[in-house]
Amino acid sequence: xASAEQTPVTLQHHNLCxxxxxxxxxxxxxxxxxxxxxxxxxGLDRTISLDSVDGVPRAAVEQGDELTEAERLGANLQAYxxxxxxxxxxxxxxxxxxxxxxxxxxxxxQSVLLQVAALAYQLEELLALxxxxxxxxxxxxxxxxxxRSLFEMKLRGLKVLQELxxxxxxxVRDLRQVTKHSRGxxxxxRGQAQKE
Amino acid sequence: MTWSKLLTPNHxxxxxxxSSTSPPAEESRTSWRCCWGTGRYTHVQYERLGADVxxxxxxxxxxxxxxxxxNGTDMDESQFNGSRLVLRSVDLTHSGQYACYEGSSxxxxxxxxxxxxTSPKEPVLMCRSNNYPKGFYCSWHLPSPTYIPxxxxxxxxxxxxxxxxxxxxxxxxxxxxxxxxxxxxxxYKVTLTVTNALGRNAxxxxxxxxxxxxxxxxxxxxxxPVSNNPRRLEVRWQNPSSWPDPESFPLKFFLRxxxxxxxxxxxxxxxxxxxxxxxxxxxxxxxxxGCRGPSLQPPPCLNSGVxxxxxxxxxxxxxxxxxxxGKQGGKEGRGV
Numbered sequence: 001x002a003s004a005e006q007t008p009v010t011l012q013h014h015n016l017c018x019x020x021x022x023x024x025x026x027x028x029x030x031x032x033x034x035x036x037x038x039x040x041x042x043g044l045d046r047t048i049s050l051d052s053v054d055g056v057p058r059a060a061v062e063q064g065d066e067l068t069e070a071e072r073l074g075a076n077l078q079a080y081x082x083x084x085x086x087x088x089x090x091x092x093x094x095x096x097x098x099x100x101x102x103x104x105x106x107x108x109x110q111s112v113l114l115q116v117a118a119l120a121y122q123l124e125e126l127l128a129l130x131x132x133x134x135x136x137x138x139x140x141x142x143x144x145x146x147x148r149s150l151f152e153m154k155l156r157g158l159k160v161l162q163e164l165x166x167x168x169x170x171x172v173r174d175l176r177q178v179t180k181h182s183r184g185x186x187x188x189x190r191g192q193a194q195k196e
Numbered sequence: 197m198t199w200s201k202l203l204t205p206n207h208x209x210x211x212x213x214x215s216s217t218s219p220p221a222e223e224s225r226t227s228w229r230c231c232w233g234t235g236r237y238t239h240v241q242y243e244r245l246g247a248d249v250x251x252x253x254x255x256x257x258x259x260x261x262x263x264x265x266x267n268g269t270d271m272d273e274s275q276f277n278g279s280r281l282v283l284r285s286v287d288l289t290h291s292g293q294y295a296c297y298e299g300s301s302x303x304x305x306x307x308x309x310x311x312x313x314t315s316p317k318e319p320v321l322m323c324r325s326n327n328y329p330k331g332f333y334c335s336w337h338l339p340s341p342t343y344i345p346x347x348x349x350x351x352x353x354x355x356x357x358x359x360x361x362x363x364x365x366x367x368x369x370x371x372x373x374x375x376x377x378x379x380x381x382x383x384y385k386v387t388l389t390v391t392n393a394l395g396r397n398a399x400x401x402x403x404x405x406x407x408x409x410x411x412x413x414x415x416x417x418x419x420x421p422v423s424n425n426p427r428r429l430e431v432r433w434q435n436p437s438s439w440p441d442p443e444s445f446p447l448k449f450f451l452r453x454x455x456x457x458x459x460x461x462x463x464x465x466x467x468x469x470x471x472x473x474x475x476x477x478x479x480x481x482x483x484x485x486g487c488r489g490p491s492l493q494p495p496p497c498l499n500s501g502v503x504x505x506x507x508x509x510x511x512x513x514x515x516x517x518x519x520x521x522g523k524q525g526g527k528e529g530r531g532v
Contacts, residue, residue, distance in 0.1 A: 047402065051355070051382065060380035063329070162381045169406070170379040173329075173444045180443060 028168035053159040059166035074135035080120040087113040239308040242393035251281040253296035254306035261299030313344030315395025335370040412436035
């Protein structure tokens, strides 16, 4: 890759995208392991229906939905902001109610939480670098955590991890789309510069 | 609706199978079929393997003198009960054309085509996405033959939404579904029902969107010796052409090799296709294949592929796919 053909901003953008893609991949791998130990420790069946669990950002998108660069990155950032809060709740529920003695398990949740925070920060940087504004912070669902039963806590935790796992795959796709479009834009800009 | 109204030269298939409404229970084992060119309509009768079958000679009296033929050959009277034909514990050899003639006049009084078979066992159903994120396909088969025609009906549900499964012209036991959503945690539920004249059976499978992703083998796998270096082998391959978006969903490859004199395979893993302007980069170093390239983060593997054995010499296999979030994807891979 000839750096002379790319502006410093473009290079920085590509580097940020690459780092975010790698981090999303790492989170995905860690969450996959965490999911296995979560269902085992909570005594849950992986096939249990979680459709009734609300307040967790859903990764699902309609096929063919064309989002702008700002919309893609903004949606991802909002999701990871929410996951920071949700994972914090999951961790607290595990510590206080569900698995109070399992410190190794808590550490693995904490590790994922930290990585999610790092990914959110990288997305904030990327948005700023590309000249897009930060999305509005949307609070989690209306449910009062204090009124959840133990079983509801378990289901909610599973839902958080499942959606997070799917978000990481979506994030990689979205970040690659952003990278691809910026390569196209960079080519157009170089062509324009050469003509001038 | 009565069956007789449907008996025109244009209705030659088993009508109950194509009807949108179920036939009356007493008719469930029969159908009508045209005999092209004869102008006559033949009754088709389905009976269960091992059952006892009694055939009436049309409207003839129970003790009338008749002659029964099977595939044009006179049958022994020991199988008659008056004018009725009794077949005990039928097997597949009993399938065929049966006709009854009035004793003295040899007028044809009744004709039927007997088909002996079984009700369907639970079908085997599988679904796979080899072209993620476009869609997936489901295919099915029966674990054992029924020897009579079967009809298959498949429904695909994604939460409350029913998806269309477009049947392939060939093979007939496969249909394709387009993803309407991506990255959804809502599971897919596919139900296949198989029905024939003697019964029905069904099976249901449930799966996550990612669980069925399984890319096709790599294409154009070629292994060549490296000149002036007999201990090295250059392997080239390409993404499966069915994988529609390798940039957004890059594939990871595993390669194994062995000298023909040895039984054990050596593995080279973590081969992503990372490519710039036609050059390929391999995975980690090892053995006869001294690969080089960037070290890759552990990828978030979603599923496994199959060994591309068909494309490789016998000492080489290329295992084509998880999909990863390694470095940028590309079109051609090469390991040396």
